[in-house]
Amino acid sequence: MSQIALMDCAPRSSDFRHDLLAGLSQSPKTLPCKYLYDERGSQLFELICELEEYYPTRAEISILQNYGAEIAEALGSDCAVIEYGSGSGLKTEILLEHLHAPNVYFPVDISREHLCSSAAALEEKCPDIDIVPVCADFTRDFELPDSLVNGSRRAAYFSGSTIGNFEVDESIEILQGMARLCGRDGCLLIGVDLQKDPAVLEAAYDDSEGVTRQFNQNLLHRANAELDADFDVEQFQHRAIYNPQHARIEMHLESSCDQQVTVAGQKINFAAGETIHTENSHKHTLESFANIAARAGWQVKTVWTDDRQYFSVQYLTV
Numbered sequence: 001m002s003q004i005a006l007m008d009c010a011p012r013s014s015d016f017r018h019d020l021l022a023g024l025s026q027s028p029k030t031l032p033c034k035y036l037y038d039e040r041g042s043q044l045f046e047l048i049c050e051l052e053e054y055y056p057t058r059a060e061i062s063i064l065q066n067y068g069a070e071i072a073e074a075l076g077s078d079c080a081v082i083e084y085g086s087g088s089g090l091k092t093e094i095l096l097e098h099l100h101a102p103n104v105y106f107p108v109d110i111s112r113e114h115l116c117s118s119a120a121a122l123e124e125k126c127p128d129i130d131i132v133p134v135c136a137d138f139t140r141d142f143e144l145p146d147s148l149v150n151g152s153r154r155a156a157y158f159s160g161s162t163i164g165n166f167e168v169d170e171s172i173e174i175l176q177g178m179a180r181l182c183g184r185d186g187c188l189l190i191g192v193d194l195q196k197d198p199a200v201l202e203a204a205y206d207d208s209e210g211v212t213r214q215f216n217q218n219l220l221h222r223a224n225a226e227l228d229a230d231f232d233v234e235q236f237q238h239r240a241i242y243n244p245q246h247a248r249i250e251m252h253l254e255s256s257c258d259q260q261v262t263v264a265g266q267k268i269n270f271a272a273g274e275t276i277h278t279e280n281s282h283k284h285t286l287e288s289f290a291n292i293a294a295r296a297g298w299q300v301k302t303v304w305t306d307d308r309q310y311f312s313v314q315y316l317t318v
């Protein structure tokens with residue numbers, strides 16, 4: 001496999017300890033969803049994307065395929081694509097194929113090994129594009145060297161409706177960070193999942209094969225492995241519930257019984273039925289998203305959707 005220079009700004013593992021202990025001492029207990037994506041978690045997420053019930057990936061891919069030419073037109077020729085949460089890179093390939101020769105592509109992801117292997121795989125397929133993987137937590141600011149961007153238009157690409165994993169205030173901060181990174185002439189291409197029948201949503205986040213359950217429970221395996229915790233994983237049930245008030249799917253791990261767990265030397269008590277809130281996935285309307293974007297300094301210029309209007313890909317400028 002080819003060697004690609006990595007820009008490494010990854011958080012240290014002490015952040016996981018700190019955030020887990022902080023989250024478990026809150027009431028209700030909670031944990032930032034970025035910790036779902038260790039090596040195993042990223043693999044499980046890829047399996048989720050292939051599930052029958054999980055519509056977002058297929059819907060987004062169909063939009064990129066159907067409207068690739070229009071999207072490329074909007075981004076323009078000669079752009080530097082900066083992908084937030086690049087994951088496996090399947091959508092990226094479709095996007096890059098349509099673009100008129102982007103000269104450099106920066107995949108940004110928190111999961112280092114996953115980032116390096118997908119960057120190497122992409123390089124084999126797109127040898128003409130400079131690929132510069134950046135291992136970073138994109139909820140914090142990071143910089144790209146001007147010398148590598150080389151005067152191209154900066155285009156942020158944020159697929160998968162990952163924006164939905166954040167609360168409104170955090171979403172605005174992330175979008176503001178993108179506006180800063182992309183500059184005056186920059187643009188944003190973003191996947192935004194739309195509101196729909198809660199039954200469709202709940203099936204998408206609680207699939208019949210139990211892959212999403214494993215994805216959620218992997219957090220506890222990760223704590224056991226990395227922080228010397230002793231979670232009895234089978235005693236925490238996967239829950240995926242639509243919360244209509246906040247228009248979001250919530251993932252929780254629900255304790256099956258009264259139990260005590262030790263995490264990094266600290267004892268944590270769980271009552272039967274008590275949950276750790278592990279993820280939110282907000283579902284937007286075109287209006288609610290445009291409003292959040294506007295508060296971050298972005299203007300929605302074009303919206304593309306799939307046949308069922310389940311999902312949208314949106315082009316914004318500052």
Ligand code: AVJ
Nearest residue numbers: 048160161162165205212281
């Ligand atoms: C990371 C935003 C693409 O919220 O749909 C999938 C993560 N969680 N199944 C989403 C996820 C459970 C996913 N994204």
